[in-house]
Amino acid sequence: MAVHSLTVKQILSRVRQVFPDAPEAYVISLINDALTEAGLYNVKTVHAKLTTVADQMWYDLGDESYSSDGTAYKLDLNKLFRVYFMDSTGDYIQIPRLLDKDLLLTDISSESALVGPDTK
Amino acid sequence: MASSIKYPDSSCLYFLEGDSLALVTNVDSSGTQNTSLRKRWKAIQEAVTDGLLLWYHAEPNNITSINDTPDIDNALHYPIIDFVKRCLYMDRAGASPDPNTSSVAMNMAQFHENKWNEGLRRYGMRKRDKVGGTRAIKPPDLT
Numbered sequence: 001m002a003v004h005s006l007t008v009k010q011i012l013s014r015v016r017q018v019f020p021d022a023p024e025a026y027v028i029s030l031i032n033d034a035l036t037e038a039g040l041y042n043v044k045t046v047h048a049k050l051t052t053v054a055d056q057m058w059y060d061l062g063d064e065s066y067s068s069d070g071t072a073y074k075l076d077l078n079k080l081f082r083v084y085f086m087d088s089t090g091d092y093i094q095i096p097r098l099l100d101k102d103l104l105l106t107d108i109s110s111e112s113a114l115v116g117p118d119t120k
Numbered sequence: 121m122a123s124s125i126k127y128p129d130s131s132c133l134y135f136l137e138g139d140s141l142a143l144v145t146n147v148d149s150s151g152t153q154n155t156s157l158r159k160r161w162k163a164i165q166e167a168v169t170d171g172l173l174l175w176y177h178a179e180p181n182n183i184t185s186i187n188d189t190p191d192i193d194n195a196l197h198y199p200i201i202d203f204v205k206r207c208l209y210m211d212r213a214g215a216s217p218d219p220n221t222s223s224v225a226m227n228m229a230q231f232h233e234n235k236w237n238e239g240l241r242r243y244g245m246r247k248r249d250k251v252g253g254t255r256a257i258k259p260p261d262l263t
Contacts, residue, residue, distance in 0.1 A: 005194035034203035039179035049170035057163035062139035076179040084173035085128035093128040098135040
């Protein structure tokens with residue numbers, strides 16, 4: 001059974017019932033605004049893989065970060081809720097999140113992976 | 121390539137700081153426990169291809185063409201129409217020199233904003249939730 005969904009064309013045609021002159025590019029821009037706002041409410045759950053680097057402590061999850069699996073794609077990560085690490089047999093095992101982040105050590109070689117001072 | 125860590129659930133930890141994830145372990149690259157108590161938790165010391173698997177809530181992909189379908193659950197496609205109409209009514213209200221037209225447009229903008237909020241925030245989770253079945257309270261067995 002096919003799921004009924006709307007394409008942009010159908011959304012535009014419904015909008016043009018009331019606003020016949022609504023420009024297509026503007027409506028597409030507004031739909032993207034709606035999708036950005038919808039993204040705040042956890043509408044899309046996905047998974048991605050990252051490759052670890054020896055002696056690197058910090059891994060970027062920002063808007064411009066990419067996954068490492070297959071053809072790397074943008075993570076577009078909003079909220080991370082589970083992390084697994086590959087064990088010695090190749091299985092992914094869930095690892096705990098540390099709540100007390102006051103570690104004694106910050107690895108010196110991973111400092112370079114951190115975002116530097118804003119020079120703009 | 122698998123890692124040398126046998127029990128990641130007790131040997132690895134992660135935490136988040138802003139846009140960065142920190143991964144620390146208490147074992148070295150051969151899987152042996154770090155002995156120095158002060159430096160027990162360190163950055164991971166081996167490169168593991170696709171070693172981290174993340175589950176997360178992501179932003180929907182944006183649309184670029186008129187033939188695209190919005191990258192969210194189809195139950196949320198209809199509220200998008202309300203979002204677009206809300207914006208267009210607000211534009212009309214702001215651009216119209218006639219106060220009556222402007223007032224009606226503002227009312228319509230408010231109407232569609234309520235519909236958008238209702239669809240996304242109030243009922244959005246209910247529509248997306250895949251948990252089914254009857255809710256029931258199981259009384260404790262007191263015998």
